[in-house]
Amino acid sequence: MTDLKKSWQEYIFKALKTAADRENVEAGIDSAENIIVSSPPKPEMGDFAFAMFPFAKALRTSPQNIAGMVVKELENMEDASAAGTFSTAGPYVNVKINIMDSAAGIISKVLNDKDDYGRGSSLKGRKIMLEFSCPNTNKPLHLGHLRNDSIGSAVARILKAAGAEVMKVNLINDRGIHICKSMLAYRKFGNGATPESTGMKSDHFVGKYYVKFDSWSKEDDGALAEAQKMLQDWESGDEEVTSLWKQMNKWTIDGIEETYKATGISFDKVYYESNTYSSGKQEVLNGLEKGVFYKEDDGSIWADLSEIKLDKKVLLRGDGTTLYMTQDLGTAIARQSDWPFDQLIYVVGSEQQYHFQVLFHILKKLGYIWAEDLKHLSYGMVNLPDGKMKSREGTVVDADDLVKQLGEMAKEEIIAKERGDDVGDIDGTAHSIALGALNYYLLQVSPSKDMIFNPAESLSFNGNTGPYLQYMGARISSMIRKFENQKEKFAGIEASSSVLTVEEEKELIKLLISYPEVVEQTANQYNPSALTAFLYELAKTYSRFYHDNPVLNNEDKVIAVSRMELSKAVLQVFRNGFELIGIPFLEKM
RNA sequence: GCGUCCGUAGCUCAGCUGGAUAGAGCGCCGGACUUCGAAUCCGUAGGUCGCAGGUUCGAAUCCUGCCGGACGUACCA
Secondary structure, three states: OHHHHHHHHHHHHHHHHHHHHHHOOOOOOOOHHHOOOEOOOOHHHOOEEEEOHHHHHHHOOOHHHHHHHHHHHHHOOHHHHHHEEEEEEOOEEEEEEOHHHHHHHHHHHHHHHHHHOOOOOOOOOOEEEEEOOOOEOOOOOEHHHHHHHHHHHHHHHHHHHOOOEEEEEEEEEOOOHHHHHHHHHHHHHOOOOOHHHHOOOHHHHHHHHHHHHHHHHHHOOOHHHHHHHHHHHHHOOOHHHHHHHHHHHHHHHHHHHHHHHHHOOOOOEEEEHHHHHHHHHHHHHHHHHHOOOEEOOOOOEEEEOHHHOOOEEEEEOOOOOEOHHHHHHHHHHHHHHHOOOOEEEEEEEHHHHHHHHHHHHHHHHOOOHHHHHEEEEEEOOEEEOOEOOOOOOOOOOEHHHHHHHHHHHHHHHHHHOOOHHHHOOHHHHHHHHHHHHHHHHHHOOOOOOOEEOOHHHHOOOOOOOHHHHHHHHHHHHHHHHHHHHOHHHHOOOOOOHHHOOOHHHHHHHHHHHHHHHHHHHHHHHOOOHHHHHHHHHHHHHHHHHHHHOOOOOOOOHHHHHHHHHHHHHHHHHHHHHHHHHOOOOOOOO
């Protein structure tokens, strides 16, 4: 599609030039690239549209006239005439390209390239590290983490598809005051209970004590001080605290890993704050020595940010214990030396924008030139229809519960539609549908926007949803199975794109052609929603197409075979696109 | 106060490198299963694109101001 566009820009450019020469005026444009290509409002009007308004001043005539002149010139150009037909529509020149000329080529390209169709090289050679998820070890994952994981994994796969070398990293938040809170509550109220003894999933078990701390601290003013004391003990390596910490962290991490497994999330490398905080502390101390930071009377160490019009930021507490910022400094530096990246992207909620602004700036001040290559991919909050999620009011949507609930809904649906026998593995299929629904729901919204998670809607499998896409994939798969079963019927029949004459077929071809561009655009914008929109469009177009036009059952065998080829190509693009946005592909559902 | 982001149909969202009547889904109403799986398809109704200026031949899209909302501005993460 890009090449076609380029050549048409050239044609229009040339036509304008000659028209201008004839009139003895300047064309008012100096390069073909600056000619804007758009699409006509309706597909039957053509494939590309060129507005003539911008040239009116230079050519000293109305855009309508210019459109007429351009069309006349185009008609005199052999290469242009061969490539398509053109017409004026008021001030526009509409071009209808002979797209079906390339239909056979694109179909066989898709079918030959298979999983590689859509892979590009725009980011070839780039080493990109992508951080996402970053759970705390004091509670299980919730809906907010699911959005993070969904965006992170999708962006990772998309960047890879654009040619980058991608390293997915996680950072386990396993130290800090919040961790001490749940440890403290457990030591105080746990009575030696364990996940095994209570039959709870281990991360939920730990989360219970984090909540417990909250209620306890309301009754007891000393609770917070005790937690702070525990943090000091932990940082100084107190044995009892350390062993409790190890135990509880293991519980949480084990539980979270189960959730990752269920939702298909994985990492190439996992960092732990507990391993990086001390190097961060060292960096701060070095910075102090170099005069980059300053010390307050109470011993705390600060960065002055007035040069970027911000206040000041504490980097190390007076008692010597570290903060989130301290460890993030250490982590970033460790990463650059572990795997020298060209870019490091942090997928973290928008509420931490200030944090990253400060972090990046401090790294620059410390003299790390690669700090320029850091990016905060910020995403909005997930709210509920009746407001914010609040842990205290118990309105937090738990990740495990949600996935389970979606799976149950899908299972009911399979049973209600009497698809069980066909599907075979009902639970597995239901789970795949649940993930398809979830990932699509979370990714169809641009990351920068806050979104409202409507449980009822997310559970719907109709309309603009993941399962709708999966359904289209399953339908085509089913058709292909039937086709393979009666292959002898079509023996010796060759597909021919010349019989693909229906409007939807042309639309499908155009979509197939544009898929690689969509992947590239999605990669450039770090925005998977462009891809969900594309796949939905493809599914809708195919759906309309096969509803009205017999494919396999066509009495004309050449048409049947040709449409099968087209369908296979569409299916391939579904598979490739689904993969990128985390929608499991299903042969049957 | 300052900073960042957001404001498009009843609801949830696309569109925002400026271009021809602003698009989907859900919901509403009405159609289509002897036909490749109806988790489908088709149609109707529904919008001063927060408001006001500006730039432009042309603005939902760019700029400015205002209004409304979210988040941040912690020795939390």
